[in-house]
Amino acid sequence: MSEDLNFVQRARREKLAAIEAQGVTPFAYSFDRSHTAAEALALAPEGSEEGATVRIAGRLVAWRGHGKTIFAHLADLSGRIQLYFRRDHMGEPAFALLEQLDIGDLVGVTGPVFRTRTGETTVKADAVTLLAKSLRPLPLGKEEVVDGQTVRHGSLEDSEQRSRQRYADLAVHAEARALFIARSRLVSAIRGYLDGLGYLEVETPVLQPLYGGAAAKPFVTTHNALDMQLYLRIADELYLKRLIVGGMERVYEIGHDFRNEGIDRTHNPEFTMLEFYEAYADYTTMMSRVEALLLRAAEAVRSVPEVAARVPELKPPFPRISWVDSLNRALGADAMAMADGELREAARRLGVERVESLSRPKVLDEMFQALVESKIETPTFVIDYPVELSPLAKPKRGNPALTERFELFARGKELANAFSELNDPIDQRERFEAQARLRAAGDEEASGVDEDYLRALEYGMPPTGGVGIGIDRLVMYLTETANIRDVILFPTLRPE
Numbered sequence: 001m002s003e004d005l006n007f008v009q010r011a012r013r014e015k016l017a018a019i020e021a022q023g024v025t026p027f028a029y030s031f032d033r034s035h036t037a038a039e040a041l042a043l044a045p046e047g048s049e050e051g052a053t054v055r056i057a058g059r060l061v062a063w064r065g066h067g068k069t070i071f072a073h074l075a076d077l078s079g080r081i082q083l084y085f086r087r088d089h090m091g092e093p094a095f096a097l098l099e100q101l102d103i104g105d106l107v108g109v110t111g112p113v114f115r116t117r118t119g120e121t122t123v124k125a126d127a128v129t130l131l132a133k134s135l136r137p138l139p140l141g142k143e144e145v146v147d148g149q150t151v152r153h154g155s156l157e158d159s160e161q162r163s164r165q166r167y168a169d170l171a172v173h174a175e176a177r178a179l180f181i182a183r184s185r186l187v188s189a190i191r192g193y194l195d196g197l198g199y200l201e202v203e204t205p206v207l208q209p210l211y212g213g214a215a216a217k218p219f220v221t222t223h224n225a226l227d228m229q230l231y232l233r234i235a236d237e238l239y240l241k242r243l244i245v246g247g248m249e250r251v252y253e254i255g256h257d258f259r260n261e262g263i264d265r266t267h268n269p270e271f272t273m274l275e276f277y278e279a280y281a282d283y284t285t286m287m288s289r290v291e292a293l294l295l296r297a298a299e300a301v302r303s304v305p306e307v308a309a310r311v312p313e314l315k316p317p318f319p320r321i322s323w324v325d326s327l328n329r330a331l332g333a334d335a336m337a338m339a340d341g342e343l344r345e346a347a348r349r350l351g352v353e354r355v356e357s358l359s360r361p362k363v364l365d366e367m368f369q370a371l372v373e374s375k376i377e378t379p380t381f382v383i384d385y386p387v388e389l390s391p392l393a394k395p396k397r398g399n400p401a402l403t404e405r406f407e408l409f410a411r412g413k414e415l416a417n418a419f420s421e422l423n424d425p426i427d428q429r430e431r432f433e434a435q436a437r438l439r440a441a442g443d444e445e446a447s448g449v450d451e452d453y454l455r456a457l458e459y460g461m462p463p464t465g466g467v468g469i470g471i472d473r474l475v476m477y478l479t480e481t482a483n484i485r486d487v488i489l490f491p492t493l494r495p496e
Contacts, residue, residue, distance in 0.1 A: 015101075022097065056076070057107070060102070084125060085128070109125050182300070189297055194250075218234050241464065266413060268484050273468055279463070282465050290467060294379070323402075350367055352366040359441070380410070391435050414470070415469060416467055417468045
């Protein structure tokens, strides 16, 4: 036995040895469960008679022994139910096993459902099967009801530890399980919406010889067999648009992207993105798609009772504001007409960091974030971005200095980014080359020239509307969650 085990862990291992000495297998292979806890609760009979016999399984979360009788609570994903054990009913050998059980153990229980004298629905145990002995106590803590609210004491409350030990967080906190159930339903609802419109779900490479589709610093790796440098993708865009060229007119992907950047409340290096592209559509069509998609997503989250009250009311059509006009109003000057030095000085006054090392488009973007983006509370489309900030979007009809691009913001966070996609290969090459010059000048977020993508465009890409939506941030918005790591099952953290 390891010397670094604490007293409780050593005691549990001693119980494990005692269980094995009784000839009981402490880690079972399976259990034929007939009902969940919630289903068993629904079978409660009227009066004092016994009802249907059930076979339930889950984790012991409460234990009260009274000599020849024991009351306990078993919890599974559906909820919790009381258990009742009697020595004279179960027999001495079976009842003796209970002495070796602890809170946190996983058990299967067979017996009839009945109501106690206090009216609580309970399973009267005929038999108990140990399914897994818990050798490390879960930080379940204690609960009490204060002014109608359940208050937990002594449980796993540190935010970083909850993220680091998500398995313990989920086992202890029903609200954490509910949040991730809501996330799963949101993703399923998005799939259902897009599938219903005839979109095809596809998969594109995570390892890419060139990165593109966004302004971000990539993770770099090496493929040994091919002796080549590869990048973890920062976006799915360029491969999905290759599929549009190939005649797959409506495609989407929900997958992980990676950006080698800082970690804060709204950024994780590994994150989940939805991107979808529709041939013969433009950015106005995609605004309607986004509004309808968000309504479906909100409805899915609202279907989880524990988080339903957090979901904001969405009322399309969402307001639309111009990127340039809103920045100029907030700044009190024409930002696009400012000389470079004047623009950078204005950015410094706004608290933009490392102004000298940023490209002019990046300075404008940082100023917009500070003055406009961070102030937007209700879902709002910001439209018509400068061409310098949108290397993959079509020029705006009637004003080639702008592009047909929108971003959706709410509560100061970006929820969606969309374009009327650039399908002119000559224009696209010029923009790629401009990005390559920025990259050569030290902008690590600028992309290079993707010759294969240009070749695809030269075959001809139909007019296309495209959208990217960060699933993590959408979940944050719809559940009023402040930190991105709280909506990611296993976020990136520093080593312990």
